[in-house]
Amino acid sequence: MARSIEQERKQLEAEEQRLSERRKQLAERERSDRLKEVEKSGLMKADSAQFTGILEAIRKLGATETLKRLTA
Template sequence: MAKDLDKERAAIAAEEAKLVERKKQLAEKERDASLKVIEKAGLMKLSLEDLEALVGRIRKLGVEEVQRRLAA
């Protein structure tokens, strides 16, 4: 019985490791997609200084406030 429990624990651990890897891959895909959107919008053409200033303003106001203002 103890061997069966050990096998079950090992199987669960292996599944958890696979899930962690899948989550990591998904996060990388999401990051790549986000960067493509940013690049498509032309934001990658900004100087580093201008991009930092823009991101700082967005951070200060909050994303929701920026979206509200842009929608108006």
């Protein structure tokens, strides 16, 4: 056996840390892409009360139900 158990454990922990960082970066990119889509959608042109109302409806109904109602 070329490596000890402790070396193997340290290597696995390092790999897990790298993978965790990649997941974090991916989540940040996804969030950034979603914000860009919101900006392109025209929602940012709504006045404050309309925008708040739309977001409140999404929170109340949930994303799936909101999408279903909007596409019906």
